[in-house]
Amino acid sequence: MSSPTPGTSIPPLYILLAGGTTVLWLWTRKPADPVPPLVEVDGLWSYYATAYRFIKNSSDLILQAYVRDRHGVFRIPRLFRWDYLANGADRVAEVAAAREDVLSFMHGVDETLQVSYMMGSEIRDNPYHHHTVQTTLTRNLARCFPQVKDEIVCAFDDVLSLKDEEWKPFAVLPGAMKVVARTTNRLFVGLPLCRNQEYLNISIRYTIAVFKRCHILSLFPHWIRPVIGPLMSPKKEADRHKLGPDWPDKPNDLISWLMQDAAPADKTVPALAHRVLIVNMAAIHTSTMALVNVLFDLTTYPSHIQPMREEVERVIMQEGWTKAALNSMHLVDSFIRESQRLNGSSPVVAKDGFRFSDGTFIPFGSYLATSGRAVQHDAENYERPETFDGFRFARMREELEQNADHAVFKNHMISTSPTHLVFGYGRHACPGRFFAATELKAMLAHILITYDVKSDEGRPVEYSFGRVRTASPTATILIRKRQ
Numbered sequence: 001m002s003s004p005t006p007g008t009s010i011p012p013l014y015i016l017l018a019g020g021t022t023v024l025w026l027w028t029r030k031p032a033d034p035v036p037p038l039v040e041v042d043g044l045w046s047y048y049a050t051a052y053r054f055i056k057n058s059s060d061l062i063l064q065a066y067v068r069d070r071h072g073v074f075r076i077p078r079l080f081r082w083d084y085l086a087n088g089a090d091r092v093a094e095v096a097a098a099r100e101d102v103l104s105f106m107h108g109v110d111e112t113l114q115v116s117y118m119m120g121s122e123i124r125d126n127p128y129h130h131h132t133v134q135t136t137l138t139r140n141l142a143r144c145f146p147q148v149k150d151e152i153v154c155a156f157d158d159v160l161s162l163k164d165e166e167w168k169p170f171a172v173l174p175g176a177m178k179v180v181a182r183t184t185n186r187l188f189v190g191l192p193l194c195r196n197q198e199y200l201n202i203s204i205r206y207t208i209a210v211f212k213r214c215h216i217l218s219l220f221p222h223w224i225r226p227v228i229g230p231l232m233s234p235k236k237e238a239d240r241h242k243l244g245p246d247w248p249d250k251p252n253d254l255i256s257w258l259m260q261d262a263a264p265a266d267k268t269v270p271a272l273a274h275r276v277l278i279v280n281m282a283a284i285h286t287s288t289m290a291l292v293n294v295l296f297d298l299t300t301y302p303s304h305i306q307p308m309r310e311e312v313e314r315v316i317m318q319e320g321w322t323k324a325a326l327n328s329m330h331l332v333d334s335f336i337r338e339s340q341r342l343n344g345s346s347p348v349v350a351k352d353g354f355r356f357s358d359g360t361f362i363p364f365g366s367y368l369a370t371s372g373r374a375v376q377h378d379a380e381n382y383e384r385p386e387t388f389d390g391f392r393f394a395r396m397r398e399e400l401e402q403n404a405d406h407a408v409f410k411n412h413m414i415s416t417s418p419t420h421l422v423f424g425y426g427r428h429a430c431p432g433r434f435f436a437a438t439e440l441k442a443m444l445a446h447i448l449i450t451y452d453v454k455s456d457e458g459r460p461v462e463y464s465f466g467r468v469r470t471a472s473p474t475a476t477i478l479i480r481k482r483q
């Protein structure tokens with residue numbers, strides 16, 4: 001590359017870079033904000049070094065800030081702005097209680113998942129599917145459970161294809177994703193579409209694309225996203241595939257439930273197909289990660305297997321293999337909740353200026369996150385928080401039941417609280433968690449009574465990118481038919 005010589009004009013790119021860097025430098029030095037940074041930042045270099053560390057592994061930095069002040073508020077240097085982090089259960093409760101026009105959850109989700117570009121602005125502006133999932137879908141769970149359970153059995157059978165008594169390596173993440181996609185879609189679209197490979201591939205590819213690309217896009221400044229966003233959107237790729245023609249006529253499934261809530265303009269086949277894809281995206285990635293972690297915890301802490309097996313067999317013998325029977329599987333419920341406590345990541349919450357009750361102020365237009373992971377690893381909230389104790393919630397439940405304490409309901413897998421943020425908290429808590437719990441509990445119960453699992457290696461290391469942590473995509477466990 002040639003350098004500018006005397007007499008030649010400086011290339012505009014250099015001016016742009018120099019100008020941009022100066023503006024950034026001045027901007028990042030903004031002295032007005034009294035909220036302390038996550039770690040000490042004393043210049044452009046340390047600002048970007050911290051921003052980079054945050055992209056590589058946010059958990060350690062968040063934990064450092066949490067140890068410094070477990071009820072504090074901190075600034076996080078990102079590539080093009082400061083974000084904010086609120087620590088501790090009290091602040092989580094305060095954030096969750098704020099009205100949408102004060103702290104906009106939808107803008108928070110838009111920023112995290114890049115909804116407008118990845119899914120389309122209509123999904124952000126009219127998320128009526130949240131209501132459908134929360135109400136009609138959840139109400140139909142007991143009625144649809146026999147089909148869901150049938151699909152769990154068939155999907156594991158097909159994906160594992162165990163032929164003899166031998167141990168077989170099972171690639172957990174891709175395998176779990178196939179089982180989850182099929183089971184979820186047995187409820188969403190029914191047979192035969194839920195087993196149609198092309199349809200499942202579209203749902204899985206779309207989910208992976210959204211979760212990968214949204215994090216990359218969110219690294220860019222807002223002003224350039226309208227240019228890059230449409231190029232990165234997986235929406236068109238999915239739309240190109242034909243989802244419509246072979247959908248069943250009048251089944252009791254997600255499509256018919258969505259049609260009850262959709263405005264007339266949203267009742268077209270492409271619009272409904274797109275919504276089904278969106279709900280798939282919300283359901284598949286999250287439930288797959290939960291199942292993957294459950295399997296890793298099962299093989300890492302195998303002493304939990306026998307007591308859970310006995311519980312599942314006893315309950316099924318007494319009550320049958322029903323959705324109601326899942327309510328009596330307290331150890332299974334507790335095991336999954338514990339796995340989520342240690343492995344779940346924290347959701348991002350909001351936008352817009354906000355003043356906490358102690359006067360701490362978050363400036364207008366900034367993004368605020370809560371430190372869910374740190375809260376869930378805090379000894380103030382959990383005894384021996386770093387220890388995996390699969391039955392801790394079952395024991396808490398028993399004690400509270402004995403004392404006829406209403407707080408018993410606070411320790412179920414679906415219960416949300418400021419100290420357990422896996423499904424979020426407050427009015428935006430995950431509306432699909434009742435289905436997720438049904439599906440995951442039925443899956444774990446089925447695995448326990450049908451298969452033996454083990455691993456000769458330790459718990460696989462997680463990958464992390466910014467605030468997102470993901471299970472190893474290549475790790476395997478060993479599995480065989482139960483002996």
Ligand code: HEM
Pocket residue numbers: 109127129130133279282283284286287290347348349421422423424425426427428429430431432433435436
């Ligand atoms: C283990 C599985 C799951 C986990 C960990 C999970 C977690 C979450 C979290 C953290 C949020 C954001 C809530 C907040 O920030 O306050 C959320 C939102 C949502 N989830 Fe789930 N989810 C799971 C399964 C599902 C399933 C199975 C469905 C669909 C049937 C679903 C549908 C949704 C929808 C539609 C939203 C948006 C809610 C809103 O914006 O108000 N999720 N989920």
